Amino acid sequence: MTRCVVCLRTLPPDTGLHACAPCLDQLRGLLAEIPRHLPLLALLLAPAAGVRTPGASAPAGRAHSPMPLRLDVVTLLGPGHAVRLPDPHGDQDPTVPVQPLLHGWATYVASQYPTVHRxxxxxxxxxxxxxxxxxxxxxPAAWCHWLAAYLPFAAGHEWIGDMHRQIEHLVRLLRSKTDRPPVRTPRSAPCPACEAFGLVSTEGEQLIACTACGHRLTPADYREHSAAVLPALTRLAVLHHAEHDNTRRAS
Ligand SMILES: [Zn+2]
Ligand SMILES: [Zn+2]
Known part of the structure; x- marks a missing residue:
């Protein structure tokens, strides 16, 4: 029995895969999300200038010049190493910046990819x-696109787990800086697995996920499911509304 190296779900037998479809879809969404953070991150480079009330006198001088750039943002946007280097003195920032991490993974995936020549x-x-x-x-946007295109190949290797973990860590870090989580859109039909009204579409992800039970379905499956259940649910809602109106008038 093979399990997904990311979420430990049992995988269908004999597929040669090491990650399940929902985890791959999530990773595709994370890769699509990274480029959306980059312009916001660039805006954050300069420290906040501070708000001055109109008419107020100029701020008093300060003893030290402010830092010209935010170091945490420079670290993410700047050059660096794709792997963490030994840090015997514990004084290095462990963050792998955006570009080296993405290009490092693209280089690794390409190095594993079989090429044919005659x-x-x-x-x-x-x-x-x-x-x-x-x-x-x-x-970075080019490497996000490249890595997403090679996900079906990467899914056949155990290192897809490291790739998912590192990309997810990077995206969490980016979200914490830019305060821009992916847009989630609630869907009208209830979940076909648990019947909760918890289905949402997430920006960048293809599958629609249930926030109550974790069930996922494709947009085509959702369309079929909603076409089957929504008309009856809408009729019930209209009847309920009419009954409620009648009761209110009678009282
Ligand atoms: Zn999984
Ligand atoms: Zn559900």
Missing amino acids: DVHGTAHITPGTTPRSRFGTG
């Missing part, structure tokens, strides 16, 4: 190891 005799040789290239450039 020699002069026409014999095909399969070798792992290539350099990642994206038609969207070399910035």
